[in-house]
Amino acid sequence: MAIEQLSQLRNARRIVIKIGSALLVERGRPRADWLATLADEIAELRKTSEVIVVSSGAIALGAAKLGLARGGRGSLADAQASASVGQVALARLWADAFEPHDITAAQMLVTLGDLEDRRRYLNAAATLGRLLEMGVVPVVNENDSVATEEIRFGDNDRLAARVAQAAGAEAVVLLSDVDGLYDRDPREPGATLVERVDGVTPDIIAMAGDGSSSGLGSGGMIAKLQAARIAERAGIALAIVNGTQERPLARALDQGIGTLFVPQGAEGARKAWLSGRLSPAGVLTVDEGCVAALQGGASLLAAGLTEVEGEFQRGDLVAIFGPRGERLGQGLVEYASSECRLILGLREEGQAEKLGYAPRAAVVHRDHMVRE
Structure with missing residues (x-):
């Protein structure tokens, strides 16, 4: 408002x-x-x-x-x-x-x-x-x-x-x-x-x-x-x-x-420095369903992840791409790259088993993301 x-x-x-x-x-x-x-x-x-x-x-x-x-x-x-x-x-x-x-x-x-x-x-x-x-x-x-x-x-x-x-x-x-x-x-x-x-x-x-x-x-x-x-x-x-x-x-x-x-x-x-002042440490690629969700203002969830590139830690900046190589935006990731690869494509119930702890709300929360 x-x-x-x-x-x-x-x-x-x-x-x-x-x-x-x-x-x-x-x-x-x-x-x-x-x-x-x-x-x-x-x-x-x-x-x-x-x-x-x-x-x-x-x-x-x-x-x-x-x-x-x-x-x-x-x-x-x-x-x-x-x-x-x-x-x-x-x-x-x-x-x-x-x-x-x-x-x-x-x-x-x-x-x-x-x-x-x-x-x-x-x-x-x-x-x-x-x-x-x-x-x-x-x-x-x-x-x-x-x-x-x-x-x-x-x-x-x-x-x-x-x-x-x-x-x-x-x-x-x-x-x-x-x-x-x-x-x-x-x-x-x-x-x-x-x-x-x-x-x-x-x-x-x-x-x-x-x-x-x-x-x-x-x-x-x-x-x-x-x-x-x-x-x-x-x-x-x-x-x-x-x-x-x-x-x-x-x-x-x-x-x-x-x-x-x-x-x-x-x-x-916050979103200005996210969008233009930092170099992404990695790349997350998502599927079509996740593309639609992100365009609607949603957070990036592990279920929509299809590929993880680079080595990064929680809190690093990552770029987000769609299945055809289109850049969707970037944001601060909630997991390290090794954890992202473990939960790739998994829904919440499967993530806990892989991680050994209760999953976080999102891989990249909408509050910490800027879209193209």
Whole structure:
């Protein structure tokens, strides 16, 4: 569905909501009442949408518990120690907030490599999909206890956009301490809220000032614009709205207060790099029945496989061809080449016997495939 205005975010099939440290933690203590209200809103939103939460706050919570200065960000070692302690508190906080709604929360800690490396990306995507399928709300955070400056997202705004890509979400909502993007510093007289952005251009970036006013977070408006760029290229709508208000989601969606970045990509950044930026490690040839299924939007199943060429591992890129040598597309394969040869042409019941374990949903899942 096309999302052209904030109110339409309620219709998103799957949505990612990002909450920053400054909203969740005040003077080292969780804002439990505010979180309870937000949990009410998320519970209401789940009647129409699947929801993933990207939550900051572990370092701030851990630093308060350990009595570390500068919110635990005085050194990398302090931040890692704070995150290790704070992750326990953060997970408990979300579990308690959702408990009155009979919603199960799951903690999912990721590093940059988990969403950049193709095999680990597939694992993360599969975990998110399975949790949502079971009605669980994944609460995702960067694993700051092991991340270093060289291998980290650096802020949860960009992480939220990457998680949305992996999860196949249609929308991202970044809860901020301002109403959205302004044409200049919002503290300046005459500053005007930009309600809609059709493409993050240099002119749009020039409107933003870097840094976080709270001192707790690691992002700022620049980071949010970088997240918006990631999202828009993936065909995902992204909104920046004010999280400091009472019932922030209702205020933004019902009253239209915020900034909506309209999707720009038809297929998305994930499928763009799948289709043009990687060299396939192997070739899968399929029969006529599979050709018709793929053209209808289905995943590639082992039953339709007729030939496997090349040596590859799970998560590698493979090209897909039809029986007459016509190129159908390419995607990330769920099995190694040796396993693909074992289950060639087999239906699900025969695959388990050959593999020695329950087969996966597909050889190449439609979410990880681009078609010609």
